[in-house]
Amino acid sequence: MINNINDYNKKIKLLKIFDKNYYDLNKPKISDAEYDLLKKEILDFEQKNKKLNLNFASNKVGFSPSKKFSKVLHTEKMLSLDNAFDLSDIENFYKKIKNYLSFHLDDNILLTAEPKIDGISASLFYSNGILARGLSRGDGEYGEDITENLMTINDIPKKIEIKNLPSSFEVRGEVYIGKKDFEKLKDNFANPRNAAGGSLRQKDSKNTAKIPLKFFAYSTIQKNQNICKTQIEFLDFLKKCKFNINPLSTVVENISQLEKNYKKIEALRSSLDYDIDGLVYKVNDFSLQQRLGNLSNSPRWAIAHKFSAEKAFSKIIDIEIQVGRTGALTPVAKVDPVTVGGVVVSNATLHNEDEIIRKDIRIGDVVCIQRAGDVIPQVLYVEKNKRTKDSKPYAFPKKCPCGNDTVKEFNSTTKKMDAVRRCPDIAYECPFMAKERLKHFVSKEALNIDGLGKKVIDNFWQLNLIKFPSDIFNLNYDHIKQLDGWGDLSCNNLKQAIELSKNITLEKFIYSIGIRHIGQENAKILASYFKNIKNFEKLFDSKKITEELSNLREIDGIGETQINALNNFFSNNKNTEVIKKLVHALKIKSFEKITSGIFANKLLMFTGGFSKMSRSEAKSIAESQGGKVLGSLSKKLNYLVVGNSKPTNSKIEKAKEIGIEIIDEEKWYKLLNR
Numbered sequence: 001m002i003n004n005i006n007d008y009n010k011k012i013k014l015l016k017i018f019d020k021n022y023y024d025l026n027k028p029k030i031s032d033a034e035y036d037l038l039k040k041e042i043l044d045f046e047q048k049n050k051k052l053n054l055n056f057a058s059n060k061v062g063f064s065p066s067k068k069f070s071k072v073l074h075t076e077k078m079l080s081l082d083n084a085f086d087l088s089d090i091e092n093f094y095k096k097i098k099n100y101l102s103f104h105l106d107d108n109i110l111l112t113a114e115p116k117i118d119g120i121s122a123s124l125f126y127s128n129g130i131l132a133r134g135l136s137r138g139d140g141e142y143g144e145d146i147t148e149n150l151m152t153i154n155d156i157p158k159k160i161e162i163k164n165l166p167s168s169f170e171v172r173g174e175v176y177i178g179k180k181d182f183e184k185l186k187d188n189f190a191n192p193r194n195a196a197g198g199s200l201r202q203k204d205s206k207n208t209a210k211i212p213l214k215f216f217a218y219s220t221i222q223k224n225q226n227i228c229k230t231q232i233e234f235l236d237f238l239k240k241c242k243f244n245i246n247p248l249s250t251v252v253e254n255i256s257q258l259e260k261n262y263k264k265i266e267a268l269r270s271s272l273d274y275d276i277d278g279l280v281y282k283v284n285d286f287s288l289q290q291r292l293g294n295l296s297n298s299p300r301w302a303i304a305h306k307f308s309a310e311k312a313f314s315k316i317i318d319i320e321i322q323v324g325r326t327g328a329l330t331p332v333a334k335v336d337p338v339t340v341g342g343v344v345v346s347n348a349t350l351h352n353e354d355e356i357i358r359k360d361i362r363i364g365d366v367v368c369i370q371r372a373g374d375v376i377p378q379v380l381y382v383e384k385n386k387r388t389k390d391s392k393p394y395a396f397p398k399k400c401p402c403g404n405d406t407v408k409e410f411n412s413t414t415k416k417m418d419a420v421r422r423c424p425d426i427a428y429e430c431p432f433m434a435k436e437r438l439k440h441f442v443s444k445e446a447l448n449i450d451g452l453g454k455k456v457i458d459n460f461w462q463l464n465l466i467k468f469p470s471d472i473f474n475l476n477y478d479h480i481k482q483l484d485g486w487g488d489l490s491c492n493n494l495k496q497a498i499e500l501s502k503n504i505t506l507e508k509f510i511y512s513i514g515i516r517h518i519g520q521e522n523a524k525i526l527a528s529y530f531k532n533i534k535n536f537e538k539l540f541d542s543k544k545i546t547e548e549l550s551n552l553r554e555i556d557g558i559g560e561t562q563i564n565a566l567n568n569f570f571s572n573n574k575n576t577e578v579i580k581k582l583v584h585a586l587k588i589k590s591f592e593k594i595t596s597g598i599f600a601n602k603l604l605m606f607t608g609g610f611s612k613m614s615r616s617e618a619k620s621i622a623e624s625q626g627g628k629v630l631g632s633l634s635k636k637l638n639y640l641v642v643g644n645s646k647p648t649n650s651k652i653e654k655a656k657e658i659g660i661e662i663i664d665e666e667k668w669y670k671l672l673n674r
Helices: 005-022 031-047 087-101 193-199 205-209 222-227 231-240 255-271 288-293 352-359 432-443 454-462 468-475 477-481 488-501 506-512 520-530 533-540 545-552 558-570 573-585 615-624 649-657 664-671
Strands: 071-072 111-117 120-126 130-136 142-144 167-176 213-221 248-251 278-281 302-306 311-324 331-338 343-347 366-370 378-382 502-507 588-591 603-607 638-643 661-664
Touching: 005 661, 087 255, 087 278, 087 302, 111 231, 120 193, 130 142, 167 193, 167 222, 193 288, 193 588, 213 231, 213 432, 222 288, 231 288, 255 278, 255 378, 255 573, 255 649, 278 288, 331 352, 331 366, 343 378, 343 573, 352 378, 366 649, 432 454, 432 468, 432 477, 468 573, 477 488, 488 502, 502 506, 506 520, 506 533, 506 588, 506 664, 520 545, 533 545, 533 558, 558 573, 558 638, 603 615, 603 649, 638 649, 649 661, 661 664
Parallel strands: 502 588, 603 638, 638 661
Antiparallel strands: 071 142, 111 248, 111 278, 120 130, 120 167, 167 213, 278 302, 311 331, 311 366, 331 343, 366 378
């Protein structure tokens, strides 16, 4: 809060430091959200004290151009945008432009809504269609001449071949790095924006060429607006000029559409391969843009609608251990409630014991929390300068809350001990695991019992109504009717949903049991092998299980990890007792094998990679055409399908020896008529 001129001057000094780190050094000291709040504080103080003629933030755009590059005057200023943080700011924006244009408040003004790319602004100057110069934003009036570096970006056309292009044509846009590409560079840069900024400001363009920079075009100077009548038409024109424009750009007719689109893009935000921090709204009509004109550092006809911050700081009150259905102990930080990405967060995952040690996370620490989309909030790092002197390292419990000693397993693939500590219980004796297994059992992918969600399971567990899966089919509905929130209608709906769930396919049943390492695909493979529940019940028999598990080794998609998991699970008498009761309560349908198709009743095996599809897709196609895919060669095999990329020669030679027909990739596509 700025209360006086001394506070104001201190904030200005801070802003200058943050500007230098952000624009010039590409090493920001604070988050974008914190920077926006600081700048808003200064702007508000300047607006409230106009008599003092304070205008640092009001007139500020970017940062002074670096001395490393020559300074060039922009044809037209590259302005910054005012920010809107909520709908009231947007409503105020509408009112201002309507008042300025003398429109009625209920008149519609079309706006374009374009994702605000978190990258580096650049302006491209074309002379007779040839790229002649490229500038950074700089301070908005003068930019840095970074032409050679911009020339290395494949997304930027070096020549525009289109009719009616003005002899002098300027395109403005954003240089950025995709999230996937950034993964290869993250050891050298703090985030994708810093990577883009640092790469563009290399003195040697050969170094810039090594960085996978990309470019979205989004505007031009006023002088070139006579090409089209509207912004959305101009974006289409840029596309014809071979520029990339953001595919999420659209037109909104009113504030209701604007709000709906904002929520839609914010939900998509974490799934995009580039960082965006909001939406930019522009008056669509170029003639109205020209009438509205500009303020000293921002256009009247545009505004940036910022997204909620995806990071925030809070204090860890406690660390709680949660136990999953497979026995994994997950530490969860209980934090002072804080808003992150528009959602109030009071829990954040700490992943595992190794992660706590690596980040040195302690109870009482102030931590940075990140939330992206629907991802569970996580602790990124500790603000160690805010740690108290009496702080002590967190001692991860060596026992499960149920009392069992926990273990870390050796991973045969990585040749290291797993990071996750687990309760070794493989039966229903650990109540924490048992309850989580019940939640898995009723989940959408398993029995899918409508009305029996996680919270209901928690409640029924607490009341001793459900302890094992079979209890679900023997519920005391008279008791349930007396509970808060329950009545005749809700009980009848639950009873009907449970009755419907009794009819289940073999593959869903196998998945619903919740055996570690047996996912949906593994369950389907096992169902296709066992065919019916009677055959599957052989795993319950201590005399037959060894032979059955040995046979599974020939099946593609079932490895030692899955076989060991099945052996561990069914070797426990408590588990088999629970599953037998479940089998008795359900009507389990036999696996329906596809008997028609070009590979009906044929056994296939695959080796090598394919040029037009993944090997997984090829296997899926074989199964959909009635075939069965094996993981090892045997005399029973009908076909060995060989991809062109790195097939195993020993398998090919062995197939020839035992007379198995070999299908090469070309023949494979002919069989599929592709």
